[in-house]
Amino acid sequence: MKTADDNWLYVISHKRKLIELNFTEIWRYKDLLFLFVKRDIITAYKQTILGPLWYIIQPLFTSVIFTLIFNNLGQIKTGDINPFLFNLTGITLWNYFKQCLTGTSSTFTKNQNIFGKVYFPRVIMPMAVTISNLVKFGIQLLVLIGFYIYYLLRGDTLVLEPQYLLLFPIYVLMMALFSLGLGMLLSAMTTKYRDLTVLVSFGVQLLMYLSAVPYPLEEARAKFPPMVANLVELNPLSQIIEGFRFMVLNVGQFEMDKLLYSFIICILLFLFGLIVFNKTEQSFIDTV
Amino acid sequence: MTRSNVILKVENLSKQYRLGLIGTGTISHDLNRWWYKMRGKEDPYLKIGESNDRSSEGSSDYVWALRDINFEVNRGEVLGIIGKNGAGKSTLLKILSRVTGPTLGVIKSNGRIASLLEVGTGFHPEMTGRENIYLNGAILGMTKSEIVGKIDEIIDFSGCQRYIDTPVKRYSSGMTVRLAFAVAAHLEPDILVIDEVLAVGDAEFQKKAIGKMQDISKGEGRTVLFVSHNMASIKALCTKAIVLEHGEVAFNGQVEDALDYYLNNTMKSSEAIYINPQPNEDSDILEVKVLKKNELADTFGFNESVSIDFKIKVSEEDLAAKLGFKAIDQFERVIFTSNTLMSDVGITKEGTYTIKVIIPSSVLMPNKYRVVIGFHIHKKKLIRKLDQSIQFKIEETGSGFENYQKDDMGCVLLDCNWESQNNG
Numbered sequence: 040m041k042t043a044d045d046n047w048l049y050v051i052s053h054k055r056k057l058i059e060l061n062f063t064e065i066w067r068y069k070d071l072l073f074l075f076v077k078r079d080i081i082t083a084y085k086q087t088i089l090g091p092l093w094y095i096i097q098p099l100f101t102s103v104i105f106t107l108i109f110n111n112l113g114q115i116k117t118g119d120i121n122p123f124l125f126n127l128t129g130i131t132l133w134n135y136f137k138q139c140l141t142g143t144s145s146t147f148t149k150n151q152n153i154f155g156k157v158y159f160p161r162v163i164m165p166m167a168v169t170i171s172n173l174v175k176f177g178i179q180l181l182v183l184i185g186f187y188i189y190y191l192l193r194g195d196t197l198v199l200e201p202q203y204l205l206l207f208p209i210y211v212l213m214m215a216l217f218s219l220g221l222g223m224l225l226s227a228m229t230t231k232y233r234d235l236t237v238l239v240s241f242g243v244q245l246l247m248y249l250s251a252v253p254y255p256l257e258e259a260r261a262k263f264p265p266m267v268a269n270l271v272e273l274n275p276l277s278q279i280i281e282g283f284r285f286m287v288l289n290v291g292q293f294e295m296d297k298l299l300y301s302f303i304i305c306i307l308l309f310l311f312g313l314i315v316f317n318k319t320e321q322s323f324i325d326t327v
Numbered sequence: 328m329t330r331s332n333v334i335l336k337v338e339n340l341s342k343q344y345r346l347g348l349i350g351t352g353t354i355s356h357d358l359n360r361w362w363y364k365m366r367g368k369e370d371p372y373l374k375i376g377e378s379n380d381r382s383s384e385g386s387s388d389y390v391w392a393l394r395d396i397n398f399e400v401n402r403g404e405v406l407g408i409i410g411k412n413g414a415g416k417s418t419l420l421k422i423l424s425r426v427t428g429p430t431l432g433v434i435k436s437n438g439r440i441a442s443l444l445e446v447g448t449g450f451h452p453e454m455t456g457r458e459n460i461y462l463n464g465a466i467l468g469m470t471k472s473e474i475v476g477k478i479d480e481i482i483d484f485s486g487c488q489r490y491i492d493t494p495v496k497r498y499s500s501g502m503t504v505r506l507a508f509a510v511a512a513h514l515e516p517d518i519l520v521i522d523e524v525l526a527v528g529d530a531e532f533q534k535k536a537i538g539k540m541q542d543i544s545k546g547e548g549r550t551v552l553f554v555s556h557n558m559a560s561i562k563a564l565c566t567k568a569i570v571l572e573h574g575e576v577a578f579n580g581q582v583e584d585a586l587d588y589y590l591n592n593t594m595k596s597s598e599a600i601y602i603n604p605q606p607n608e609d610s611d612i613l614e615v616k617v618l619k620k621n622e623l624a625d626t627f628g629f630n631e632s633v634s635i636d637f638k639i640k641v642s643e644e645d646l647a648a649k650l651g652f653k654a655i656d657q658f659e660r661v662i663f664t665s666n667t668l669m670s671d672v673g674i675t676k677e678g679t680y681t682i683k684v685i686i687p688s689s690v691l692m693p694n695k696y697r698v699v700i701g702f703h704i705h706k707k708k709l710i711r712k713l714d715q716s717i718q719f720k721i722e723e724t725g726s727g728f729e730n731y732q733k734d735d736m737g738c739v740l741l742d743c744n745w746e747s748q749n750n751g
Contacts, residue, residue, distance in 0.1 A: 047336075047435040051425060071465035078451055078462055085453040085494075156448045157441075157466055158425035321428030324421075325344060 065160050075167035080174055094178045098134055102127040109253045117255060118290050120197075124190055125288065129252040131183050132210070132283050135176040136218045136276065137243055142168035143222025144239050147230045147323050154324060161320040162313070165226070169219050176211070187287070203286045203293070209302070210283045216305040217275065220312035227312075227319035251277035255284070255291050275301035332401045333437070334550050335423075335518055340396040340432035342418055342574075343389055392418045393574045396432070400518075405551045407565035407582055409589050414571040416554045417522065423552065424520050438517020438550070441468050448507075452496035456487055456506055459495050463510045477513050484539075485509035512539045518550045519543065540564065562586060562658075563735075586657075599625040601716040609642035612650075612702050612711045613679065617719050628724035632688040635717070636681060639702065643677045648704045650682060657695045662738045668705075692738055693723040 065072075084090045102123055109115045110122035117125040143165035147154065150164055191197050229235045249271055251259060259271045271277050278301040285293045345356075393415045400406050410416045421427045423434065424442035449466040450459050460481055464474040474481075482491055485506045487498070495503060521540065543549050555561055561568060561582065568585035570578040578588040599617040606613055616623060616636045627633050637650060651666030665684065672682055700713040 047437055049436045049438075049440070051422070051429065051434040051436075053429045053431050053433075067470070068465070068468075070471040074462045074465045074471075078454065078458075081458075082451055082453040153449045153466065155426055157468075159466060159468065324427045 065163065065166075068159050068163055071159055072163050072167055072170070075163065076171040076174075079167065079171035091178065094175050095182050098127060098130050098179050098182065101130050101134075105130070105253050115254045115258055119195075120288050120290050121190055121195055124186055124195075125255075125284070125290070126253060127183055127186060128284050128287050129280050131176070131179045132214060132280060133247060133250065133252045134179060135172055135211075136214050137247075138172045138175065139169050139215065139218035140222050140225075140243060141239065142172065143219060144225035144229065145236070146222070146226040147319070148226070148233075148236070151324065162223075162316060165219055165223055165316075168222075169215050173211075173215070183287075198289045199287070200289065206282065206286050206298075209298075210279055210286070213275075213279050213302055213305045216309040217279075220305070220309035223312035223316035224308075227315045227323070230319055230323040246276070249274055249277070251280050256281045257291060275304040333399050334402045335400040335437070335440075335552075336435045337396055337398050337423075338433045338435070340393055340419075340422065340434065341391060341430050342393040342415075342422060342427075343430040344392050345389055391574050393422070393429075396574075396576055398569055398576060398579055400550060400552070402437075402550055403548045404567060405553060405565045407561040407568035407585070408552060408554045408571065409561060409568055409585060410571035415574040416571055418574075419571070420520050420522055420552070420554055436518060439468065440518045440520060441514050441516035442520035442522070450495055450503065450507060453494055455494055456485075456491040456498070457482075459506070460510055463507065464513075467511060467514055468516065469514065473515070481509045481513050484512065484535075508536055512536070512543070515549075518552065520552045520554075522554045599623045599717075599719065601713060603711075606640065607710070610640055610645040610648060610702070610710050612637060612639050612700065612713065614638040615700060615713065615717055617717060625718065626720045626722060628722055629691075629693055630688050630724055633686040633691075633719060633721075635684050635686070635698070637684075637700075638679065638681050640679045641674055641677060645704060645708070645710065646674055646676070648674070648702060648708075648710060650700070650702050652684075652701070653699045654686070654691070655697045655699060656738055657697075660738060662691070662696070689742065690739055691721050692736060692740055693721045694738065695720045 084093055087093065089096070105126040106123045109126075110117065115122075146161070146164045146168075154161065187197065225235055225239055229239075247253075249267075251271055251274075256271070256277060259277075260268050263271065278297045281291050282293060282298060282301075285291045396415075396419065398406075408416050408419065418427075420442065422429050424440060426442075449463055451462065454462065457478070460478060461471070461474055464481075465471065482488055485502075485508070487502050487506050490498060490502065495506070498506070543551065551564075553561065553564055565582045567580065568578075568582040569576050570585050570589045578585050600623055601615040603611060603613050614637070617625060618634045618636055619627060619631060635652070639650065641648060649667045650672075651664060651668070653664045654662045656662055665686075667682070672680075674680060696719055697715070698713075698717040698719075700711075700717065702710040702712075704710070
């Protein structure tokens with residue numbers, strides 16, 4: 040004999056657990072996840088002439104400008120590495136973060152039309168953004184590899200230590216977790232407080248300068264006032280960028296404890312973002 | 328085994344909304360709420376709040392859009408949800424379809440719930456019809472293999488074969504709706520929530536859509552929750568119904584009883600007499616009375632004639648004015664029209680007149696009727712239109728059709744000429 044009350048397939052209640060990431064449910068919606076990814080990719084540059092070329096143009100131009108301003112004008116030293124390649128490496132990974140963050144942080148406000156009508160695990164949306172940006176990142180990575188080979192053929196000293204390449208998926212994962220966590224947090228908060236949308240757009244710009252993108256960490260330690268230098272040092276993003284550059288270009292230094300530190304921060308931020316996101320998804324439609 | 332029949336159970340469901348703007352007040356309430364929670368106390372704002380009556384101004388910033396809703400739905404049942412605007416129907420559906428969460432209470436279900444709250448959700452204009460079918464289907468909860476299995480059927484149903492590989496932004500709005508409905512209609516959840524999607528597309532497609540709805544709810548034995556203002560379709564589709572009033576369940580039972588309850592309550596203002604509070608200077612309707620044997624009445628037997636008396640005032644320039652009325656039944660169907668155009672009432676000079684019209688007995692089927700009255704000069708001037716004021720009811724007193732009550736016998740019983748001949 041089954042008891043009457045405890046055998047329900049689904050229960051919708053006002054009480055929720057702190058983390059209620061229902062993996063079986065997300066798994067059931069995996070097709071939707073990939074369809075969203077596909078949608079993002081095929082619709083991104085529809086009805087444009089250059090199409091996916093924009094993926095390439097954007098980081099290239101930014102790198103050129105950075106090289107002109109920071110290296111030619113600003114005299115930032117990048118060691119033996121060609122400054123353009125140095126900048127391109129940092130920007131490639133940074134772009135991934137930036138795209139993910141701006142994409143996920145507007146999850147609720149941008150999708151309120153869909154969210155207001157049908158239910159699916161809301162977390163699918165930011166996940167789709169993170170994955171579809173991975174494709175763009177892949178394309179930009181190919182450009183980076185192209186230039187890497189070019190500089191190699193030109194005779195620059197570039198040492199690639201194969202064992203460090205194993206770190207590559209870890210760095211990308213960290214970037215993904217960090218941007219997803221921060222993005223979910225921001226998107227949850229923007230449903231009530233719209234001030235944050237303004238903050239995100241220029242905050243990302245400012246954050247870039249604190250994340251060791253256009254300069255090596257070494258320079259920061261040497262030239263910034265100690266407080267700012269510490270800030271840059273503590274920023275997990277600058278550790279990720281620096282580590283990524285070390286892996287590709289063999290510049291700067293690699294410190295295991297710094298990697299571990301950033302990894303833990305990324306995980307914590309991701310979990311925190313997820314909790315807030317889950318709390319918000321239930322009732323955001325009333326406040327958005 | 329009785330338990331397994333209940334597929335959906337709603338217990339003490341409540342939803343509170345905050346009125347007014349979300350601004351600086353919000354953050355202080357949020358902090359206050361958090362402070363109470365930290366000390367292990369109940370949310371202070373849940374104690375206040377009023378029932379949701381749109382028209383009367385309340386004293387609290389919080390209203391209960393839904394309060395203590397309880398009901399159960401059995402497998403295969405089609406439940407209608409009836410209520411006036413703002414009674415909480417849509418809020419209930421939103422919570423059921425998990426678009427928003429309840430403030431208090433629990434919903435337990437033994438099946439997947441999918442909603443047709445609005446069709447075409449998530450259509451991307453840049454993608455082709457086919458791509459959108461996949462995307463929209465997945466948003467509505469289908470898996471890719473389910474969609475693959477049905478894609479031909481969906482395309483066929485939508486009638487957009489020719490455009491299926493064209494971006495949706497090139498579609499006419501009607502085509503978009505057709506495609507969207509086609510996807511939604513091929514959902515196969517255990518519980519389907521439908522909200523007034525009947526009114527999409529052109530007449531031909533509407534017919535197709537309604538037919539599909541009926542198939543879904545009748546033929547395929549699906550559990551359906553159906554919200555509509557159209558009483559006729561509620562009656563046709565549903566077996567049971569609940570009536571919502573100011574966010575509370577006012578009635579829960581068989582669909583006929585629920586409709587009766589609802590109509591009795593919404594038609595409460597029924598009056599057999601109308602006196603114009605502010606007549607025009609020149610021409611106007613002054614008074615309307617519904618009479619049974621010269622007595623005011625609002626309930627008539629089937630075999631009694633209904634007489635309506637109009638007192639009107641006509642000025643010199645409006646001598647051509649006509650008086651007419653439409654009888655409308657409880658399902659908002661217009662039953663017939665009658666007009667002084669058809670008979671000579673002899674308005675020849677300025678003055679007040681009393682005009683009497685008799686609706687013959689044994690014609691109108693037992694039902695509730697509303698009379699819309701117009702006093703006008705055809706295509707030139709509308710002197711007065713009375714929309715809501717006059718109502719009456721015909722009761723079953725021996726039409727001989729009592730036994731057919733479950734069937735829709737139409738609105739009018741016509742005494743046709745039947746002839747018979749014995750051919751040996």
